Amino acid sequence: MSSTNVGTLSEPQFNVLTALAREGSALTQRALSEATGMSLGRVNTATRECEAAGYIQDRAITDAGREALEPYRVTGAVIMAAGLSSRFAPISYERPKGTLKVRGEILVERQIRQLHEVGITNIALVVGYKKEYFFYLADKYGVDIIVNREYATRNNNGSLWRVRERLDNTYVCSSDDYFTTNPFEPYVYKSYYSANYVEGPTDEWCIKVGAGDRITGATVGGEDAWVMLGHVYFDRNFSTTFREILERVYDKPETVSKLWESIYLDHIKSFDMVIRRYPDGVIHEFDSVDEVRDFDPLFIENVDSEVFDHIVETLGCAKSEIRDFYPLKQGITNLSCHFAVGDDEYVYRHPGIGTEKIVDRSAEFAGLRLGRRTRHRRHLPHGRPRGGLEDLALRARRAQPGRHPPRGAQGGHGDGPRAAHLRSNPGPLLRLRHRGLALRGPPQGLWPHRRARIL
Numbered sequence: 001m002s003s004t005n006v007g008t009l010s011e012p013q014f015n016v017l018t019a020l021a022r023e024g025s026a027l028t029q030r031a032l033s034e035a036t037g038m039s040l041g042r043v044n045t046a047t048r049e050c051e052a053a054g055y056i057q058d059r060a061i062t063d064a065g066r067e068a069l070e071p072y073r074v075t076g077a078v079i080m081a082a083g084l085s086s087r088f089a090p091i092s093y094e095r096p097k098g099t100l101k102v103r104g105e106i107l108v109e110r111q112i113r114q115l116h117e118v119g120i121t122n123i124a125l126v127v128g129y130k131k132e133y134f135f136y137l138a139d140k141y142g143v144d145i146i147v148n149r150e151y152a153t154r155n156n157n158g159s160l161w162r163v164r165e166r167l168d169n170t171y172v173c174s175s176d177d178y179f180t181t182n183p184f185e186p187y188v189y190k191s192y193y194s195a196n197y198v199e200g201p202t203d204e205w206c207i208k209v210g211a212g213d214r215i216t217g218a219t220v221g222g223e224d225a226w227v228m229l230g231h232v233y234f235d236r237n238f239s240t241t242f243r244e245i246l247e248r249v250y251d252k253p254e255t256v257s258k259l260w261e262s263i264y265l266d267h268i269k270s271f272d273m274v275i276r277r278y279p280d281g282v283i284h285e286f287d288s289v290d291e292v293r294d295f296d297p298l299f300i301e302n303v304d305s306e307v308f309d310h311i312v313e314t315l316g317c318a319k320s321e322i323r324d325f326y327p328l329k330q331g332i333t334n335l336s337c338h339f340a341v342g343d344d345e346y347v348y349r350h351p352g353i354g355t356e357k358i359v360d361r362s363a364e365f366a367g368l369r370l371g372r373r374t375r376h377r378r379h380l381p382h383g384r385p386r387g388g389l390e391d392l393a394l395r396a397r398r399a400q401p402g403r404h405p406p407r408g409a410q411g412g413h414g415d416g417p418r419a420a421h422l423r424s425n426p427g428p429l430l431r432l433r434h435r436g437l438a439l440r441g442p443p444q445g446l447w448p449h450r451r452a453r454i455l
Contacts, residue, residue, distance in 0.1 A: 014069070014072065016047055016050060029043050072169070081176075089289075090289075095133055117182055118186045124144045164246060169239075174230075192232070192233050213274045218261075311341075315346075
């Protein structure tokens with residue numbers, strides 16, 4: 001467990017010393033002002049104080065100055081990569097989001113390299129869902145792989161529980177973030193949560209601050225607000241307090257579903273964490289396939305995905321024509337998401353992990369084939385079962401009349417107007433035959449301005 005000592009520098013003194021340490025040579029007060037963003041008056045005062053303490057000599061940092069910075073040195077990082085990323089359907093059915101390649105770089109690898117660039121090599125990677133996709137990083141980058149076996153049954157507080165003894169002066173990151181510039185530093189003055197400004201209404205966590213930019217609360221949803229986005233920094237005091245609280249509440253039933261941020265906010269008076277504001281375009285979090293495609297127009301063309309290959313083969317479309325992905329309500333044995341090609345809407349259904357132990361897919365496939373022969377058109381399977389149901393199907397779906405679901409919202413299935421429904425499967429497939437039956441215009445119950453086609 002880490003110690004709880006903290007430094008004695010004022011924030012202006014810290015800023016001056018870190019600027020000199022970063023530069024590695026003498027700087028004028030004007031150069032220090034530009035490097036720190038402080039006024040010349042504050043730089044002058046802080047410099048005189050540091051000179052009097054022996055931290056600066058001849059406008060350069062001394063060994064004593066470097067020693068004064070040591071309590072603020074970042075000692076490690078935790079990258080959380082255990083989650084299901086259900087909003088990133090259908091690609092998340094195949095692989096964790098952090099292993100995707102965006103603008104030519106794998107997301108989690110880019111983040112590890114950025115940490116290494118500032119000397120942070122003590123990195124714990126917490127994995128869970130499809131954990132084997134991350135194991136190679138131990139050899140390639142020397143990261144410590146920590147397995148969170150509760151990833152499917154509790155929220156991300158379970159990942160921090162696994163590394164609670166490692167929390168010190170620690171960055172806490174998500175494996176699927178993309179930083180256009182490196183946000184990491186070897187020294188940090190105090191704990192912070194990164195934030196980005198959103199104009200207009202938002203359903204993100206909107207931050208409230210008090211004196212000195214200390215975070216005093218956060219609400220889900222708001223408008224024209226700074227929202228929680230990206231990495232977080234825990235200093236020693238924060239880590240010690242958070243660990244004590246987490247150990248106290250972890251086994252309570254109500255904690256299971258909580259984000260670690262909710263635990264922090266529940267006890268916010270016990271913490272001193274500030275907001276760190278970033279300009280637009282530095283921090284990117286991708287909640288859907290369409291969002292990452294907006295950021296990287298070549299993402300879909302380059303993605304290695306059997307799901308996309310399956311859709312392209314079946315519908316005879318190009319990858320670039322597939323759009324409007326969002327997850328639907330998951331069933332007991334299958335995962336489903338919506339997508340569209342042209343004016344037609346589809347649902348892609350993917351067998352859930354381990355469901356072959358629950359469902360006899362061969363028997364299910366035979367039943368659907370029988371239904372097809374008896375002209376029951378709700379399910380039209382194509383393919384061959386091999387260890388799991390390998391078919392394409394049509395299925396009825398009821399949409400809420402008159403509105404499109406918000407990003408990340410989950411819908412359901414019913415007996416309303418029908419939309420094509422694809423069931424995903426690896427292995428050989430037969431192409432769906434277009435049967436020429438189409439619903440004209442947007443029938444009642446479908447999203448406005450959409451048409452549902454029965455293939």
